[in-house]
Amino acid sequence: MESEFDINQGGLRADGRRPLELRRIRMRLGVFTQADGSAYVEQGKTKILATVYGPHQPRGKAISSSTKDVKGIVNCQYSSAVFSFGAAERKKKPRGDRKSQEASQQLRHAMEAIINLELFARSQIDIFVEILQMDGSEFCVAVNAATLALIDAGISIKDYAIGCSITVSDSLLGEDDDGQCTEILDANWVEECCPSVTLSIVALPKVVDETETKSSVILTHGSGQRLHLSKLEPLRIKALQGCKDIRTIIDEAVKNHLEIFSIATALDK
Amino acid sequence: MLTSKSFYRKTKGGNIYKVVREHYLRDDIWCGSEACRKCGRRKQEILLDEENPGAKSTLFAMPHYLVLDTNIVLNQIDILDENILCNVIVPQTTLNEVRHRSSNVYKKLKEIINDPHRKFYIFINEHHKDTYIERKHGEIINDRNDRALRIVTHWYNTHLSKQKIDIKVILVTDDHENKSKAEKLGIPVVTMVEYVNSLENAGFLIDKLSKKSYILDGDARAPLFPCHLSPSQIHDGIKSATLIQGTFLASRENFLEGSVNCESIEKFILIQGRESLNRAIDGDTVAVELFSEDQWSAPSEVILIDEAEDDPGDVIDDENILAENKKIPTVEKTPTGRIVGIIRRKWRQYCGILQRSALKDNTHHLFMPAERKIPKVRIESKQAETLCTQRIIVAIDSWPRHSRYPLGHFVRALGTIGDKDTENEVLLLEHDVPHSRFSDEVLSFLPKLPWTITDSDVNQRTDLRSLEICSVDPPGCTDIDDALHCRELPNGNLEVGVHIADVSHFIRPGTALDREAASRARTVYLVDTRIDMVPELLSSDLCSLKSKEERFAFSCIWEVDHNANIITTEFFKSIILSRASLTYEEAQLRIDDERQNDDLTKSLRSLNNLAKKLKKMRLDKGALVLASPEVRFHVDSETHDPIDIEAKKVLETNSMVEEFMLLANISVAKKILMEFPECSMLRRHPEPPQVNFDPLIKAGRHQGFEINTSSGMELAKSLEAAQKKDNPYFNTMLKIVATRCMMQAVYFTSGMLQEPEFFHYGLACPIYTHFTSPIRRYADIIVHRLLAVSIGADATYSELLDKKKSHALCHNLNYRNRMAQYSTLFQLFFRNKVQLEDGYILFVRKNALQILIPKFGLEGTLYLSKKGEVPEVNFIFDAEKHIQQYGDIIFRPFDQVTVQLSLDRSNIQHEKLIFKLVKPVIPGFSIPYDSESIVTSGYSDKNTKDSPIEVMDISEAPKRKNINTPVNQKPVQLSKGKRKRKKKY
Numbered sequence A: 001m002e003s004e005f006d007i008n009q010g011g012l013r014a015d016g017r018r019p020l021e022l023r024r025i026r027m028r029l030g031v032f033t034q035a036d037g038s039a040y041v042e043q044g045k046t047k048i049l050a051t052v053y054g055p056h057q058p059r060g061k062a063i064s065s066s067t068k069d070v071k072g073i074v075n076c077q078y079s080s081a082v083f084s085f086g087a088a089e090r091k092k093k094p095r096g097d098r099k100s101q102e103a104s105q106q107l108r109h110a111m112e113a114i115i116n117l118e119l120f121a122r123s124q125i126d127i128f129v130e131i132l133q134m135d136g137s138e139f140c141v142a143v144n145a146a147t148l149a150l151i152d153a154g155i156s157i158k159d160y161a162i163g164c165s166i167t168v169s170d171s172l173l174g175e176d177d178d179g180q181c182t183e184i185l186d187a188n189w190v191e192e193c194c195p196s197v198t199l200s201i202v203a204l205p206k207v208v209d210e211t212e213t214k215s216s217v218i219l220t221h222g223s224g225q226r227l228h229l230s231k232l233e234p235l236r237i238k239a240l241q242g243c244k245d246i247r248t249i250i251d252e253a254v255k256n257h258l259e260i261f262s263i264a265t266a267l268d269k
Numbered sequence B: 001m002l003t004s005k006s007f008y009r010k011t012k013g014g015n016i017y018k019v020v021r022e023h024y025l026r027d028d029i030w031c032g033s034e035a036c037r038k039c040g041r042r043k044q045e046i047l048l049d050e051e052n053p054g055a056k057s058t059l060f061a062m063p064h065y066l067v068l069d070t071n072i073v074l075n076q077i078d079i080l081d082e083n084i085l086c087n088v089i090v091p092q093t094t095l096n097e098v099r100h101r102s103s104n105v106y107k108k109l110k111e112i113i114n115d116p117h118r119k120f121y122i123f124i125n126e127h128h129k130d131t132y133i134e135r136k137h138g139e140i141i142n143d144r145n146d147r148a149l150r151i152v153t154h155w156y157n158t159h160l161s162k163q164k165i166d167i168k169v170i171l172v173t174d175d176h177e178n179k180s181k182a183e184k185l186g187i188p189v190v191t192m193v194e195y196v197n198s199l200e201n202a203g204f205l206i207d208k209l210s211k212k213s214y215i216l217d218g219d220a221r222a223p224l225f226p227c228h229l230s231p232s233q234i235h236d237g238i239k240s241a242t243l244i245q246g247t248f249l250a251s252r253e254n255f256l257e258g259s260v261n262c263e264s265i266e267k268f269i270l271i272q273g274r275e276s277l278n279r280a281i282d283g284d285t286v287a288v289e290l291f292s293e294d295q296w297s298a299p300s301e302v303i304l305i306d307e308a309e310d311d312p313g314d315v316i317d318d319e320n321i322l323a324e325n326k327k328i329p330t331v332e333k334t335p336t337g338r339i340v341g342i343i344r345r346k347w348r349q350y351c352g353i354l355q356r357s358a359l360k361d362n363t364h365h366l367f368m369p370a371e372r373k374i375p376k377v378r379i380e381s382k383q384a385e386t387l388c389t390q391r392i393i394v395a396i397d398s399w400p401r402h403s404r405y406p407l408g409h410f411v412r413a414l415g416t417i418g419d420k421d422t423e424n425e426v427l428l429l430e431h432d433v434p435h436s437r438f439s440d441e442v443l444s445f446l447p448k449l450p451w452t453i454t455d456s457d458v459n460q461r462t463d464l465r466s467l468e469i470c471s472v473d474p475p476g477c478t479d480i481d482d483a484l485h486c487r488e489l490p491n492g493n494l495e496v497g498v499h500i501a502d503v504s505h506f507i508r509p510g511t512a513l514d515r516e517a518a519s520r521a522r523t524v525y526l527v528d529t530r531i532d533m534v535p536e537l538l539s540s541d542l543c544s545l546k547s548k549e550e551r552f553a554f555s556c557i558w559e560v561d562h563n564a565n566i567i568t569t570e571f572f573k574s575i576i577l578s579r580a581s582l583t584y585e586e587a588q589l590r591i592d593d594e595r596q597n598d599d600l601t602k603s604l605r606s607l608n609n610l611a612k613k614l615k616k617m618r619l620d621k622g623a624l625v626l627a628s629p630e631v632r633f634h635v636d637s638e639t640h641d642p643i644d645i646e647a648k649k650v651l652e653t654n655s656m657v658e659e660f661m662l663l664a665n666i667s668v669a670k671k672i673l674m675e676f677p678e679c680s681m682l683r684r685h686p687e688p689p690q691v692n693f694d695p696l697i698k699a700g701r702h703q704g705f706e707i708n709t710s711s712g713m714e715l716a717k718s719l720e721a722a723q724k725k726d727n728p729y730f731n732t733m734l735k736i737v738a739t740r741c742m743m744q745a746v747y748f749t750s751g752m753l754q755e756p757e758f759f760h761y762g763l764a765c766p767i768y769t770h771f772t773s774p775i776r777r778y779a780d781i782i783v784h785r786l787l788a789v790s791i792g793a794d795a796t797y798s799e800l801l802d803k804k805k806s807h808a809l810c811h812n813l814n815y816r817n818r819m820a821q822y823s824t825l826f827q828l829f830f831r832n833k834v835q836l837e838d839g840y841i842l843f844v845r846k847n848a849l850q851i852l853i854p855k856f857g858l859e860g861t862l863y864l865s866k867k868g869e870v871p872e873v874n875f876i877f878d879a880e881k882h883i884q885q886y887g888d889i890i891f892r893p894f895d896q897v898t899v900q901l902s903l904d905r906s907n908i909q910h911e912k913l914i915f916k917l918v919k920p921v922i923p924g925f926s927i928p929y930d931s932e933s934i935v936t937s938g939y940s941d942k943n944t945k946d947s948p949i950e951v952m953d954i955s956e957a958p959k960r961k962n963i964n965t966p967v968n969q970k971p972v973q974l975s976k977g978k979r980k981r982k983k984k985y
């Protein structure tokens, strides 16, 4: 069968996007009434559901260590549905493998950074993220979904935590004769499969403006491959631009949701 | 930014899985016309002219753009290559199809597109909201693509006419169905033939039209070849393991024989006879059907060349010569099969000459490629008169079943046959050696003159200008990349320094200069010229470690004791001042002349002593000493014609320089591997599989020697032991045979292999690299950079540390090395000479002897009998013992003979180097041994049939690669024609 992703198409990616364009993002808040907060996000074909429970009393093993704490505890679980990978390669273990655990950890770091934890002393917030369909950049989308779920739950946050992936490769836009690398935002699964380095960057984009060049990136998700240090800074700047764009879209959606929500509640009264 | 785009999904059903991918359609893709006022213009894109686009055509009087169909690009690329057609739209659909179908054509198309004068515009129709179409149910992909092209053409026409722009857009296709469908829809459409014929002043293009169908004289004959299977049949066959996929390699010695190299089978699959070969051409990927074991055969001992002077028509001559081969012992039989289908053609353009048709006014001619493995090609040309004295390039178009030869078309002429520049051009093209002038962009990265050493340079480098450093090279060497010194230390030990030109100081990573050097990979030496890897300013001046000039070097300094044991090793960048550029001979004279006792001579003497000890240590470890005749040419300085060839004399000083270069390379390899375990560029020489040694073992056994090939050490020992008193050259010959059993040494990236695989078989050392010739090898530049980083003298950059990129680079370097190895010239030398030379029999064949002239490192065939001639002298061939016998004269491998060499110029189009037997004297076969006859016999013997003469295509002479026995390149270099020294490490 013809291969599709090594197509030379005048600077466009295989799916027709320009290098720094995002996929279509669609989202809904409050899809899951049982939880305190929930959000469903689609970025291209990557589809993720995030739910938030809490704040509630600490449970399980968290109790002993945290009772004295003045700050709240965040508990994250990042997992992929067995059916999320498409027919080609079914995931054997939905959660608990090393990759998911690592992602859970990093998600927790991201969430801890935005939640006003001092407001939730001696309480616990559970965040569950479920990947329903994988098509690249899952971790970043998961961060966005978790942020939205927190908003839906009414938990006080300082800013949106926005994830955006950037991928460096030399084969994604056809072969460049001069051997130059190309950087693309928001890679889909096919693009991630090409020999490349992918960085997932999570940022608080509100803090990022032109004057402040200092890093507002709170974490980067491992790329698995090596990246030369000199390349990092330009990548970060490009990814941050992507984060800002995503933020605009999400912000819009949140406002929209709140408007409808408030109208609905107003009507109820 | 994204929401404004319309959105589409396209589903692809694969074999088993359903694959769903997003496919975004856009509204911001521009049509590319300068005249258009509607589309948003993006900067720096190629514009299609507003004024007078399109060539002057009688068919289309109005201004027009062309839209190319895939078949046009694939078949008529040589037309597109001409500067006539401009303002052409290449739809993405076409581009993708071309890419999948032929990487060669794709590369060419890209070149044309990248030329801004040609104005070839890529239109991304698959992502344009108005031109994207979905495949209809039941529609095959080709039809869908054809439809897409019609839509594109239609869209362009409406798009332009809506704006009242008077430019027509015309679809060019050779596909009948596509054409008639387009005509029905009222889309302007034309075939390439019609279009070219309608052009004014473009008559010469007609010769270049691709010939897909060609009929010699009626077509009512039975086809000569069996049908090829369809792709799906091949696919099923391979899946069910009834067919095998592999690369077809034509035999150089027999045009009716070839082999297929399959990954799944260890041995080659032998293919014999025209029908089994079934139109496969060297390099094609083919599907093979293996015969049952009782039909297996062995490679024939016959040397056979298609000698048809005129087109013999579509008949198959008898192949009895091959058939005789049936009675072969089962041991010798190898898997045999026949080709049933072609998976992928690997046709390129071929250099060669035109064999003019004997009939006057006939426009059909035969083309004879310079590469012996390629069959003759039928072409059509009206300019045969002029072309027959030229070397020309021809492309193959097709090979129908009823045609004895493939059909092709003329591409361009290179120049007059025999002209030095033309011959060099042929050689360089055939070996894919990049040899165009350095571009201005590349030259812009050269240092500005006058170049001076600044204080900051001095501060960053160790100043070694006070040391007694000298270089030792062959005479006339201008690209000196190494120099040496040795001095006594206060503690009694010796300090030895190897100083290598600091090329990486001048060639910075990522520049155009760097990219060009990487792509050229190495300097290539021809008889009278050299094709530099880096511009001359660097290669012969600023980098070259000339005497009495201050130069930058990368130094490797060892402290050694008097037994050549290394105590410390150190690397740093330095400034040196070479005291003298010596030749090997001069250096040897200084060492031998006891009266000379200056510092430089003393230094050379210690180096020489150390080198002997180093060499002994190396050989004790099992390093191979293999023989390869190296020759150099004396070139007449006026005419640049070579006037003499002389075999390279091996002096002690040769081996002295060699030892220290080896030592430096090994030391550097260890250092960089320690620092960069993942991305070091190293060189390995794999141990050959035991089957490779079969010819060597056989050859040894015939002479009563047992060659042990179980390990490198054993091999070295048994080769040394195989000496014959009565034949001093016997040992060398045996080593030459051994050389041919070797694998090719290759560059690799350390992260791609396991450490045991790093081993260098020939040198018997666990790790090796190339550090000492950065002026002429790109690998050395990379190694310099790695070493510079590891000692903190330079910064890294990302490509250097990327093992995948490094791997790809190695691939190119290895490819270029392989190609460059074969590019050496011989015929020029023999132009005006008839010479007697001593030669040795390398192999005994059924109808010929393979003769090696050690003096020239030249190999050729002496025919004992020829097809179609009744020989006066009947030799009896003994396939068991590999001997030819006539009376009491027996020809065995390694026997000495005297032959006469001359160039047959009776046919100016096709000069042949002739070998004739002089000694031993065989009445009726050998030629008389007196000087008078030698003078006369050289030029006019063509018609005197009394002595079967050797026919060897001259341009093939230096190439000696045999399909089964890849020639090792290093440490035994088989390069022969190099005027400058090529070192052996």
Ligand SMILES: [Zn+2]
Pocket (backbone or CB within 6 Å): B030, B031, B032, B033, B036, B037, B038, B039, B159
């Ligand atoms: Zn337009």
